[in-house]
Amino acid sequence: MVAYIEAKNVNLIFTPPNRMPVTALKDFNISVGEGEFVSIVGPSGCGKSTFLNVLLGLIPPHSGEMAINGKRVSGPGQDRAMVFQEFGLLPWRTVLNNVELGLELKGVATSERRPVSQKFIEMVGLAGFEGHYPHELSGGMKQRVGLARALATDPDVLLMDEPFAALDAQTRDIMQAELLRIWQEAKKTVLFVTHQIEEAVYLSDRVIVMTKRPGRAKKIIDIPLPRPRDYEMRVTQEFNDLKLQLWNELKDELTVHGNG
Amino acid sequence: MNDTTSTAVSPVPASAAPVRDEGLGEITRRTFWEANERHALGIGFIVFVLLLWEVIPHILTLSRGMDLFFTTPTQVAMTLYNMFASGEIWPAFKFSAVAFSVGLGLSIVAALPLGVIIGRSHTMNAMLDPFITAFNATPRLVFLPIILVWFGIGMWSVVVVVFIGAVFPLLINTYAGVRNADRLLINVVRSFGASEWQINKLVILPNSMPFIIAGLRLAIGRAILGIVVAEFFGGSSEGIGVMMNDAAGKFQVDIVFAGLVIFMALSLVMVGGVKVLEARLSRWRPENVKSF
Incomplete structure (x- = not known):
């Protein structure tokens, strides 16, 4: 496998004012192939979301190398887009204008970005809601907008930071199925952070288990389930074995600081 | 801004636009008075005060000295009108x-x-x-x-x-x-x-x-x-x-x-x-x- 996303020995230390420095990431290494769906699971505060922000280019690491498709990551770039846990929609913009945000910042003319955003609004199933404001949407719909916004700039890599954590269980199930459909349609490389074992198994080709802070990649588990995947697959023996395997890796990391 | 109340269940979002609360059945139509009560009271009170002010000199005889410092709403309105009309x-x-x-x-x-x-x-x-x-x-x-x-x-x-x-x-x-x-x-x-x-x-x-x-x-x-x-x-x-x-x-x-x-x-x-x-x-x- 040729590495499409490559992170080597990434170190990140936070120095909060008047506090001891915190090592968020220590010699963090991962390697993701093109078109792969990889999840990162780990205990709360292990730095998995932080790593996404580093890879997104929002937080510069203290040391280490990161590259996407051979291109060094040194700041935000058009080859990546993030779907945020708390959606991050601009509340004063309509669905359409939110989806257009990335294209607008890319300098695409209004007449050209209209059909593109329309296409992705339809892809995420929000046709007819273009003129709605975020406060008029349910949580699931907001995250559909977040997903459409990320896809609209046509990034090679989709970073997803616990995108469904703020949704209720049923909406989350629906969104997971939608994500798989869209991923197959849009052919993106996805790096997906979650704290949910079942979600990781259901969606991923591979799952990276992180240690507790300072976060390192502890173990990589292959998910050889066939695709396309459906909801029934979740009750198979194979699926549950994988969940158990993942749980066994994770549980050692969930001690000491308690509530995980 | 932090809309965490958004866990509202909407598993089939594409099916319907957000529905406004229809109330409990029958819609009660508000009468003209109910709809305009606040404004009517507010404006009414201003008119009342102005009228009262206007009629004071007619019901009370003001002393010579008081008269000098007194004016009525109509006089003010006239003065204002004249100042604008004459352009001064x-x-x-x-x-x-x-x-x-x-x-x-x-x-x-x-x-x-x-x-x-x-x-x-x-x-x-x-x-x-x-x-x-x-x-x-x-x-x-x-x-x-x-x-x-x-x-x-x-x-x-x-x-x-x-x-x-x-x-x-x-x-x-x-x-x-x-x-x-x-x-x-x-x-x-x-x-x-x-x-x-x-x-x-x-x-x-x-x-x-x-x-x-x-x-x-x-x-x-x-x-x-x-x-x-x-x-x-x-x-x-x-x-x-x-x-x-x-x-x-x-x-x-x-x-x-x-x-x-x-x-x-x-x-x-x-x-x-x-x-x-x-x-x-x-x-x-x-x-x-x-x-x-």
Whole structure:
């Protein structure tokens, strides 16, 4: 496998004012192939979301190398887009204008970005809601907008930071199925952070288990389930074995600081 | 802004637009009185007070001395009408209006960018905050003598008084709003490659708008106060305030009241203008938090 996303020995230390420095990431290494769906699971505060922000280019690491498709990551770039846990929609913009945000910042003319955003609004199933404001949407719909916004700039890599954590269980199930459909349609490389074992198994080709802070990649588990995947697959023996395997890796990391 | 109540279940979102609460069955139609009660009472009371004022001289015999200081609403209205019809008020009106507009305009032009800079930069904030606090805590009237020395009696002194009155509430509110900006939204636009300027335009300013509007409302009040103070206390030899002051000296009570009506009208028009602006800018807000 040729590495499409490559992170080597990434170190990140936070120095909060008047506090001891915190090592968020220590010699963090991962390697993701093109078109792969990889999840990162780990205990709360292990730095998995932080790593996404580093890879997104929002937080510069203290040391280490990161590259996407051979291109060094040194700041935000058009080859990546993030779907945020708390959606991050601009509340004063309509669905359409939110989806257009990335294209607008890319300098695409209004007449050209209209059909593109329309296409992705339809892809995420929000046709007819273009003129709605975020406060008029349910949580699931907001995250559909977040997903459409990320896809609209046509990034090679989709970073997803616990995108469904703020949704209720049923909406989350629906969104997971939608994500798989869209991923197959849009052919993106996805790096997906979650704290949910079942979600990781259901969606991923591979799952990276992180240690507790300072976060390192502890173990990589292959998910050889066939695709396309459906909801029934979740009750198979194979699926549950994988969940158990993942749980066994994770549980050692969930001690000491308690509530995980 | 942090809408965590959004766990509302909508598993098939594409099927229906968000449905408004239909109420409990039957829609009760409000009568004309129910719908307009507040306005009717408010306007009715003003009319009542004016009428009462009007009839006082007819039911009470005012002493000779009292009569000199008394006027009635109709007399004020007549005076106002005559002053506008004959055009004698225009120079004073124009003077005050220009000083007000220029002073307020300058304060907006200065306060918004400066507020964004102070709100975004810790260094600038630390440097300028004590200065602004001290300035803002000092009554504006204290500065009048030195302003008169520096700018002379006339338009510029009045403009400066209006400016220093209006600029601080706007500045303080703008930077409070900017500091309140949502980190997540800033990160979102940064992740799409936004420049510092684009961050300000796309996130910081819209996000601070409720604060800025509240600041603007305060600033308008301070600007009107500035006009009155500057003109009453010798900042200029023209303007509505000067006209009122002169008229009071000559016991022309109706002219004093005419000036008062003009300032009242100015305040009402400006507050109304801010309300319209606010409504335009808050179309995206949920109904229950529409008021800034």
